[in-house]
Amino acid sequence: MAFYADKDYTQDEASLEAANQVMQGNLSLHWYDANTEKIKGKPADLRRGLTYQDLDIGSYGYSSIPEHVRNSQSMVARGSEKWGKLPDMGYVINRKSEIWSDNVTSLYEEDKARRWTPAVDVPWIELDARPLPAELEAACAQLYTFLQECALVSLDFSSRWVSLVNQDFIEQKSWMCAQMLGWARLNEAFRKRALYGGAGLKRASVAAEQGLKEWLFADTFPQGSFSINLSLGGFVLAVCRQVAAFAPSRVDRALMGYAMQDTARQTAYGYGQLRYFLQHRPLEANAMQEYADETEHVMLALMGNPELLEPLIIIAGGGLEKDQVRNGRIAVSKFIRLVAREYFERIEAAGLEGRSRRSRIPALVDRIEVPA
Amino acid sequence: MAVSFPSTEYFEALRDRMAAEQEKFRRLGFIDTTFGVRVGHNGKTRNFVLEFEVFELKGVREVDAIDPQKVDFTIEGDAGVWREMIENIHRNGEADSSHDINTLAHFGEQLKVVYDSPDGHDKLYRFMESIQRFFDLSSKLDVRFN
Amino acid sequence: MAYLATRNFLEDKDFVDKWLYTMRTGELDLSWMDAKTEKIKPHEANPRRGLTYRDLDLGSYGFTGVPEKVRGNRSYAPRGAELPEGLPDAQPWVSRKSEVWAFNTESYYEEAVSRQWNVTTDIPWERLDGVEMPETIGKALSQLMTFLTEVEMIATDTPALWLPRINPEFVEVKAFIASQAMDEARHTEAFRKRALTTGWGLMKASPMNEMALKHLRDADSFSEMSVALHLVAEGNVLTLFRFSEYLSPTDVDKRIFRLVMQDEARHVGYGMQHFKYVLENFPEKREVVHAHLDEAENISFAGAAATELTESFIILAGGGLKKENIEEGIKVTTRFNLKQMEEHFERLEKCGMPERKERSKLYQMFEMGKAAAEAAGIKLS
Numbered sequence: 001m002a003f004y005a006d007k008d009y010t011q012d013e014a015s016l017e018a019a020n021q022v023m024q025g026n027l028s029l030h031w032y033d034a035n036t037e038k039i040k041g042k043p044a045d046l047r048r049g050l051t052y053q054d055l056d057i058g059s060y061g062y063s064s065i066p067e068h069v070r071n072s073q074s075m076v077a078r079g080s081e082k083w084g085k086l087p088d089m090g091y092v093i094n095r096k097s098e099i100w101s102d103n104v105t106s107l108y109e110e111d112k113a114r115r116w117t118p119a120v121d122v123p124w125i126e127l128d129a130r131p132l133p134a135e136l137e138a139a140c141a142q143l144y145t146f147l148q149e150c151a152l153v154s155l156d157f158s159s160r161w162v163s164l165v166n167q168d169f170i171e172q173k174s175w176m177c178a179q180m181l182g183w184a185r186l187n188e189a190f191r192k193r194a195l196y197g198g199a200g201l202k203r204a205s206v207a208a209e210q211g212l213k214e215w216l217f218a219d220t221f222p223q224g225s226f227s228i229n230l231s232l233g234g235f236v237l238a239v240c241r242q243v244a245a246f247a248p249s250r251v252d253r254a255l256m257g258y259a260m261q262d263t264a265r266q267t268a269y270g271y272g273q274l275r276y277f278l279q280h281r282p283l284e285a286n287a288m289q290e291y292a293d294e295t296e297h298v299m300l301a302l303m304g305n306p307e308l309l310e311p312l313i314i315i316a317g318g319g320l321e322k323d324q325v326r327n328g329r330i331a332v333s334k335f336i337r338l339v340a341r342e343y344f345e346r347i348e349a350a351g352l353e354g355r356s357r358r359s360r361i362p363a364l365v366d367r368i369e370v371p372a
Numbered sequence: 373m374a375v376s377f378p379s380t381e382y383f384e385a386l387r388d389r390m391a392a393e394q395e396k397f398r399r400l401g402f403i404d405t406t407f408g409v410r411v412g413h414n415g416k417t418r419n420f421v422l423e424f425e426v427f428e429l430k431g432v433r434e435v436d437a438i439d440p441q442k443v444d445f446t447i448e449g450d451a452g453v454w455r456e457m458i459e460n461i462h463r464n465g466e467a468d469s470s471h472d473i474n475t476l477a478h479f480g481e482q483l484k485v486v487y488d489s490p491d492g493h494d495k496l497y498r499f500m501e502s503i504q505r506f507f508d509l510s511s512k513l514d515v516r517f518n
Numbered sequence: 519m520a521y522l523a524t525r526n527f528l529e530d531k532d533f534v535d536k537w538l539y540t541m542r543t544g545e546l547d548l549s550w551m552d553a554k555t556e557k558i559k560p561h562e563a564n565p566r567r568g569l570t571y572r573d574l575d576l577g578s579y580g581f582t583g584v585p586e587k588v589r590g591n592r593s594y595a596p597r598g599a600e601l602p603e604g605l606p607d608a609q610p611w612v613s614r615k616s617e618v619w620a621f622n623t624e625s626y627y628e629e630a631v632s633r634q635w636n637v638t639t640d641i642p643w644e645r646l647d648g649v650e651m652p653e654t655i656g657k658a659l660s661q662l663m664t665f666l667t668e669v670e671m672i673a674t675d676t677p678a679l680w681l682p683r684i685n686p687e688f689v690e691v692k693a694f695i696a697s698q699a700m701d702e703a704r705h706t707e708a709f710r711k712r713a714l715t716t717g718w719g720l721m722k723a724s725p726m727n728e729m730a731l732k733h734l735r736d737a738d739s740f741s742e743m744s745v746a747l748h749l750v751a752e753g754n755v756l757t758l759f760r761f762s763e764y765l766s767p768t769d770v771d772k773r774i775f776r777l778v779m780q781d782e783a784r785h786v787g788y789g790m791q792h793f794k795y796v797l798e799n800f801p802e803k804r805e806v807v808h809a810h811l812d813e814a815e816n817i818s819f820a821g822a823a824a825t826e827l828t829e830s831f832i833i834l835a836g837g838g839l840k841k842e843n844i845e846e847g848i849k850v851t852t853r854f855n856l857k858q859m860e861e862h863f864e865r866l867e868k869c870g871m872p873e874r875k876e877r878s879k880l881y882q883m884f885e886m887g888k889a890a891a892e893a894a895g896i897k898l899s
Contacts, residue, residue, distance in 0.1 A: 001813065003736035005729045009816050010879045015726070015823035022828050023852065025844050031661050031722040031826040040717040042647070047426045048402065049639035052707070055714045075731065076723040077667040077710060084725030087732040089675075103491075106404070110498065112636040112704070114401030119568030119628055128561075135551075142550050148596040152689075155696060156608070156682040162699065163675035163735065170671075170706060177674060177696075177703035180681070184696035185631060187689065188571065191596060195574050200557045203550040204595030206604040207533065210523035212594065213606040217521035237497060245478035247469045257501050260474070264497035271491050297528040304527065304537035310546045325544040333541060334479050346490040360528050369542045 006085065034081045052105040052171050062105065062171050067280065069094045069168045078168045091166040097280035098221055101272030105171045107265050111178040116258050118189035124196055126250050132197065135320045136248050139311035142202035143243065144194035146308045149204060150236050151187035153212040154266070155180060157228040161221055175269065182262045189255055196251075205307035211298030222277045222284075223291050226347075227298070229270025234346060235302055237263040238339045239312075246316045246331065271346050278351035288352060296359055299343065303336055329370045340365045374514040377458060378411040378418045378451070380434050382515065387429040389509040396505070397427045403502040405495045408438035408446030411454055413518075424499070429506070444492030447473065449483035455517050457483075458510045466508040473504055524604065553600035571624035571690055581624060581690055586799065588613040588687045597687050610685035612740050616799035620792035624690045626784055630697035633784075635777050637708045645770050646715050654839045655767050661721040661830035662762065663713035668728055669755060670706040674699055676735045676747050684740070694788060701781040708774050722826050730820035733813060741796050745807050746814035748789020753865055754818065756782045757858040765834045765850070786865070793869040808877060811866075815880040818862075822855065852891050856898050859884040 009015050022028070037059045043050045056063050060079035072078075074086035093099050101107075132140065158179040165173050194201050215227035240260040247253035278285055302308065309332065314320060316335070317328025344356035356362055375381045390397055397403075406423040419438045423431045438446050453476065460471040469475060473496075477483040487493040496503065527533050540546065558576045562569050575582050579598035591597065592613070593605035612618055620626070651659065677695045684692050713720045734751055737743035759782055763775035796803050821827065828851065833839060835854075836847025863881060866874045875881040888898060 001733070001736065001738060001810075003732055004813065005733055005816055005820065007729075007820075009726070009730070009819035009823055010883075012819075012823070015819065018825055019822040019828070022825050022832070023848055025841075025848060027829045027832065027839075027844065028825050029829060031829070032657055034661075034721040036719045036721060038717060039714055039719050041711070041714045043643050045426065046644050047428075049636070050641070050643040050711055050715070051638050052711075055711060057714070060714055060719065074723070074725075075668040075671045075728045077664060077671070077706075077713075077720055080664050080667075080720035081722045083722060085729065086723065086725050087729050089732065089735075109638055110402050110404070112401075112634070112638065114498075114501075115634045115636075117568070117632050119570050119632065122569070124562065124569045125565070138551050142553075145596060145599050148599075149594045152594045152596070152686050152692075155692065159678045159681035159696070159699070162678035167671055170710070173674060174703040174707060177678065177699040180678065180696040181631075181634075181700035184627075184693040187596075188627075188631075188693060191689070192569050192571075192574065194596075195558060195576075195579055196560055196569060198557060198559045200553075200555045201579070201596055201599040202553040202555060203600040203602060204593065204605055206602050207527065209594050209605050210525070211527065213608070214521050214523045219520055237494070241474055241478060241497065244472075245475040250469070253469050253472070257474075257504070260497045260500055264494045264500075268491060268494050268498065271494070297526045298523070300527040300534070300537075301523070304533060306536070306540070306547050307550055309537065309540060310548060310550065313540075313544075313546065320546075322544070325546065329541055329544055331479075338479070342490065342493075345493075349490050364528070364534065367538055369538070371542065 036079060036081050051109050053109075065096055065168055067096050069096070069166050072166065072168050075167055078170060089167070091164055093161070093165040093169070093221055096169070097277050099165055099169055099172050099273070101269055101276050103268055103272040104175050107269055108171060108175040108178055111175070111182065111265060114261055116185075118185060118192060118255075121258065122189065122193075122251055122255050124192070124251060127196055130249060132248050133319060134199075135314060136318070137197045137199045138202070139314035140197055140248065140252065141194050141199035142307055143311040143315065144190045145201045145203065146205055146208060147190040147236070147239070148187055148194070149209055149212065150232060151183050151190060153216050154228055154232060155183035155187060157216055157224060158183070161224070179266060182265070186259055186262055189259065193251065193255055203307055205305045207301040207305040208307065211301030214295060215298055222273065222288070225270055225273045226288065226291070227295060229266050230274055230346060231270070231299060231343065232302075233263050233266030233270050234343055235299070235339060237267050238335065238342065239308075242312065242331075242335045243315060248315060248318070267346070271350050274347065274350040274352065285352060289355070289358060292347075292352070292355065292359070296361060299361060300364065303339060326370070333368050333370045336365055336368060374516040376516045376518050377454065378409070378420065378518065380420065380432055382513070383420060383422060383429070383432040385513050386506060386509050387432065389512055390429055390506060393509070394427060397502060400502045400505065402426055403499045405444045405499055406442070407496070408443045410438060410446055410448035411451050412449065413451040424502075440486070440488040444489075444495045445485050445487040447477060447483050447485055449476070451517070453482045457507070458515055461508055461510045462515065465511045467504065473507065474500060555598060555600050570628050575624070584615055584687055586615045588615070588685050591687050592685065594686055597689060608686060611683035613685040613687070614800070615688070616796055617740050618684055618688050618691045618792070619795050620788050621795060622791055623694055623788065626788045627690055627694040627697055629784060630694065630701065630781075633780065634700075635704070637704050637711060640777065641708070641773055642770055643715065646768065649768055651716070651767055652838065654833055655837070656716045656718050657721065658830040658833035659767060659771070660713050660716045660718040661826055662834065663709045663716075664721040665724045665727065665827045666709040667706050667713070667720070668724060669731065669751075670702050670709060672731045672734055673747065673752065674702040674706065676743060677702070679735060680740055680743060698785055701785070705778050705781065708778060712771065712774060724824045724826055726820045726824040727827065730817040733817070737810065739806075741792070741800070741803055742807060742810040744789055744792050745810060748785050749793060749865055750811070750814040750817060750862065752782055752785045752789065753862055754821070754858050756786050757854065757861055761850075761854045767834070790865055790869055797870040804871070807871075808874070811874065811878070815878060818859065818880050819883070849896050852887070852896050853898060856884065856887055856891060859887070860898065
């Protein structure tokens, strides 16, 4: 055991006596006049219910969390009275700029409101009525194998940071839990789709997984968030939009419709976090540029690995005939340009100026040729 | 009664349908976005701003020009593309996979999504199911094209 | 950086050339089409339930076929996919099935997804408008809610901490743990929101409870964590929720407790099924878990000594601070305390650890308390 409570309460006379006193009717009521702010929150809009934004009041509000959260390392809820000997939970994220994004509370509320259930919200049995041609189904099996790898890494990312985030950032932690469930749900949906089609799973991608592990194991949360929430989130969002646009079945279209909503929220948080970080830590912009210099090669691992590239071509073209592959390549070349354009748009709008000029990706994307 | 497209009456009719099918839209979740719709015809454009809040279309208005700072994104396209989409919805009860908003706008070749902020742009995808089903309500309208 | 990919893809000429070549020529490699994986055709066993993880429990993709010791896959590849050379090691700590598995894990997850509720909109907050509770009740309720936000916080961090340590082969377990973290986040939200709508705000922290609860997170193994979190702590909290629903001063509070209760019962259900699985498949763990329970049951003693919680409970149960209220409150609280302990030992017995009673100091306390209660005319049920 890494931790034992400060006392063996089974043997502690003072504790046992305190409990006995209460059960004999001698209440201490030491908590009765807690030195805390008295408020009565109300929903601002009854249609929306009682949101976290409605409770952004005084000492309880997230707006009043300072940049440096000091003297608060326990489980105590923000705004309640601290007393006695509280445990130190060992949080390492104690600066607001390290984690916060102005859209955290709205994304959390939106996530709950826009929940869905893969088991019943996707019309799976339509694949029985209208099965896909074998090569298209195989391409889907490979695509969804790849997407499960992305989902598993993203699931691990939020999970590995939650317990390291100071409890004062409760809305943020809640959002990260919503992200966890969101990725578990997407992983479920991708797995179900791959297996229901009848082609089984296909091949894991060494290139993608090597790259994703580099992103997942980033040293700091802002770096990891830049990679996983903003870059990977934006990338998977684009894949979902692409597959929805060229959906080989109503099942794929429905699934990708839900998936794009979830991944767009990840991306929105990643964007908001980077922006907040750079607004409050402008001197660290250069370090972030250097981090991007070092790790941006993973974008290429994602765009260029054959386990994604080839099924995308087949799905967009509709099959393996020469013309279909050509049409597929045209569509995928547009997709790659769209991925690169939106990636730079987001990070530059978030405050990482000049990234597209500094990056090696645009020149590489310009080398893509699809002869007529 | 037939409503004409493009017009505020068309969007108001969709708004009323949306309110009538409140339960379906509640299940899809909050939709908080303001976006523009631009319809081009013979070198002219008609511009609309749609403001969604919670589960509803709170307001729609026609404007001379859409201020990109005041909307999350604008979906623009020629009247013919919009017409084809609405007619397709009318025939199928909902847009088929070649005529949904995402497909039409994906590469910006039929409909185009324009935006100032990428964060605003991403809202199209955050609320995609609600937006698509909003337009799918056209299947229940008798639409006349100007 | 803590990990570097085996190659920098921007500098990998072969990788870049192959990418550009594929795009230029359309000559696809397609070797993935011949992946040596199984082809299966699942179907929805019950169309009303939709396509579930259980429907996918087939062949090499199924959870039934996962071996006790997972040696083949330590990467992010989904179970059943072809694993080429060069996949990274995800560094899982837990690769043994009996360390994490529970009978019906997949069903607990599916249930969690389908029964997600929303604190913001599923609680009739508007009904609190105009509700004025007596000061004693309002403060006692706020104090109870304050304590519960602390409890739910550790119940969020603990599963989240363990999730990335679990081998991705156990995808249904990871999914369930993710759903649990989200459940607990919603519970924190519910209790915080309720405290901030009483008019009294949050009240005082509960240091003794916090000190005891930290132990949940820092267990040596997943199984020990699960027994302490899912069975001891959440089992206790489930009883607490049931009593709290019974004592709720408003129908809004009743609804909150009914909703959190169903999530909590699911977590306890997973914990029980996991513990059964451990005892049946990893018998060496029995003594380890006993030792861990010796410490975990310390939580119950700490809880009893945390007067800010017990007192608020007594006031809610008795309806106020007058002598007769306190007397009634103590009776109900005594029943609650005994019920909590009784159910704890019932669960352990049901899982296959009946001998726990002989070893446990908590059980001694239960027997003493029960005898004293009966002498005082308080019936357990």
